[in-house]
Amino acid sequence: MTVLMVVATVYGVAQLLVLSTPTRSLRVTTVLLAIAVGVYGCGAATALLEYAYTRTVAEQPDGRALRDAVERASYTVDPVLEEMVKVAPLLLVAGSRKLRRQWGLTDYTVAGGALGAGFGLLEAVSRYGLDADRATGHSAGGWLIPTSLTPPYIPGPDQVFSAWFPAPFGTLDLGATHPAAETSQHLVLTALCGLGVGILVRGRRWLRLAGLLPIGAACAQHILVNYSAAHRSDRDIQAWVADTDAVLWVVPLLCLAIAIGVDLSQLRRAKRALPGVLIDSERAGHVGLEALGGYGLWRLPWSMLIALRFARMRRALLYGVDRGPYPGAKTLHRTVAWSARQIDASDHLHAWRGIGVRSTWRAARAMRDGRRVWFIAVSLVLMAPAALFLLVGSFPATARLQNRFETGNGPAVLMGFGIAAFVWIAWQLIDLLRTWRVTGMLALAEAHAVVRFRLCAGLGALAAGGVLLGRMSQEGLSLTTRSSAMSTCWTRWTTSSPTSASPCSCSPSSRSSRPAAALFSPAPAPCAPSPSKPRPTPRRSACWVWSSCRRAPVAAARPAKPGMPGLAKSGKERRNRSTGPTSRATREGMDLTPSNVTWRNRHGTCERD
Incomplete structure (x- = not known):
């Protein structure tokens, strides 16, 4: 799952x-x-x-x-x-x-x-x-x-x-x-x-x-x-x-629509200010995606990868054009202009002859x-x-x-x-x-x-x-x-290469446990399991997720709290949770008598919810 x-x-x-x-x-x-x-x-x-x-x-x-x-x-x-x-x-x-x-x-x-x-x-x-x-x-x-x-x-x-x-x-x-x-x-x-x-x-x-x-x-x-x-x-x-x-x-669709609209407007203005970063197809009247898409179809997938990388690098340059110079802007400008000239020089079928999987693999091995x-x-x-x-x-x-x-x-x-x-x-x-x-x-x-x-x-x-x-x-x-x-x-x-690539309380859930809370809680003094009930193999109760709860019921001295302390419960969680501990207790084989019960383990107590 x-x-x-x-x-x-x-x-x-x-x-x-x-x-x-x-x-x-x-x-x-x-x-x-x-x-x-x-x-x-x-x-x-x-x-x-x-x-x-x-x-x-x-x-x-x-x-x-x-x-x-x-x-x-x-x-x-x-x-x-x-x-x-x-x-x-x-x-x-x-x-x-x-x-x-x-x-x-x-x-x-x-x-x-x-x-x-x-x-x-x-x-x-x-x-x-x-x-x-x-x-x-x-x-x-x-x-x-x-x-x-x-x-x-x-x-x-x-x-x-x-x-x-x-x-x-x-x-x-x-x-x-x-x-x-x-x-x-x-x-x-x-x-x-x-x-x-x-x-x-x-x-x-x-x-x-x-x-x-x-x-x-x-x-x-x-x-x-x-x-x-x-x-x-x-x-x-x-x-x-x-x-x-x-x-x-x-x-998210509305957010992207607003962001793309604003960015496209800025890119158009920046291209008019820096005509040297355009390729010949764009100067001939084709839009950016159409021009670079045509270049990318010469030898898939290699030509398309080059076109996409050039498009991303040029956008990074154009986004900062109207805000004055900054460190590295001139170097990036020269790099983008040189890349545009290289694309113009290879924008024909003859330039891609001999480029295939085998030749690319050999070049990659040499650079490994x-x-x-x-x-x-x-x-x-x-x-x-x-x-x-x-x-x-x-x-x-x-x-x-x-x-x-x-x-x-x-x-x-x-x-x-x-x-x-x-x-x-x-x-x-x-x-x-x-x-x-x-x-x-x-x-x-x-x-x-x-x-x-x-x-x-x-x-x-x-x-x-x-x-x-x-x-x-x-x-x-x-x-x-x-x-x-x-x-x-x-x-x-x-540890991925730099050149490659707690729970939120509003998420839907029907479980009432907040397992990360017990993780950061101070460990209470250990206690022995109840001699009247053998210790079962730890399973996935709400408490066990982080503290390996041993389910031996003992009478509680105070009302049980509705959940584990530390983090807020999720929104849909409270709407969808059951009204009592019956379903969980039945699943875990617990005895619900008396009604005021906590579950004793060797790390302390885990209150029922």
Whole structure:
């Protein structure tokens, strides 16, 4: 199922990439890297900040005040905090003067959508990546996870490829026979915020203030979704959220339409100011896409790749023409003009004779860097156990693979690879810092943006991976094996070449657990399991996801809290959750007497919800 979650995420971003082709200057690999930044950098930062906020405002760490703080923060602070964290990498990019000049509104919108899509992927995998043995197939495609009357639904290929900007998971109404993939709220809201950041960065004078409108709209929608979950009796808010969810897929299209319109106007003005960057076909009256498309058809795919690369490089130059000179502008101008002359010289069939797969392969082998081969090989080896655990073992037919990693030597293997991946990422980040100044001197600043994105992803991976491994070392290997698996998965994303390429509270869910909360909670003193009930093999209860809960019921001294502390619950989560613990308790084999019950484990207590 995790594979389908990844496919849904990448497919939604691919739709943005295709629609933004006329004005986008970012490469595909850079946008895919932004997905990894959303998963690791933004997700880890959100979890840490929300944890710090709720603990700061609470009077005591495990009392009623903490529950109230989490409840209020879910529709007050958390929505704004999450949207700001998701666009923080764009603000980091905008800190470079050269990048501000070379990125258009389309680039900010697409990169923002990719950051939000990665954020949504983290939520989906962290909640349902280990539920393969409980999932049941749907007759129309996809998988259900039976937890309530409106269970979580993982869309299948038919649902993913027939939807606009599909979400990795959603919810399914009781008796629905034709399920459909929901729209990814993360992608939509962050694309809207990305457009706002672009207007703030590229706007002139008072027009910059217009960039606050998209950002405010995204935060307001996020707040309303969470408020409707906390106040289910407010029918007006419930109706508003339901109506906006139905048309949410239109928002990225409108954002792209505005961004493309503004960028096309700027490109036309810049071409008149710099006629030397035009090719002969454009001087003859053909438009840019028609002229470069004709050149790209001479010898596919090589000629088309050259045309696309030239188009992106020229757009980066033209976006900064009307804003005065900046470091590297003259060098980039000379490079684009020289490339235009090379395209004119090869714009005929004779120039492409002898160019094919064999000749291109020989040229690529001559330029191959041996160190890069070892670099990729080490990264793939380190992520292999995590890939088997989270990707291959995430289907119901292969759920036994996850069970094998959860027992015996499986946790030790994952933890060992996780520690090795942690060291590998740290070493790569140190090496990456050495390229900061070098990439900053390049005329085309996209390589410098890639370095900044990789730093965001790597630092987030180190922060979250360090907390995960620290908890495992303190509590022993009985902590869920997902810790080392996720840490190892970060390796490949954060160590990709610079020249290549926490859950959000507004996402739909029917589970009431917030697994990341227990991750950052201080470990209570251990206690022995109940002698009257044998210890079962740890499964996927809400508490076990991060703390390997041993389900031995004991009487509670105070009312149980509605969920695990630390992070706000999602909006649709509260609307779709069951009214009591009956379904979960039945599934886990728990005894619900007395009614006021907590579940004791060797790490402390996990309250029922």
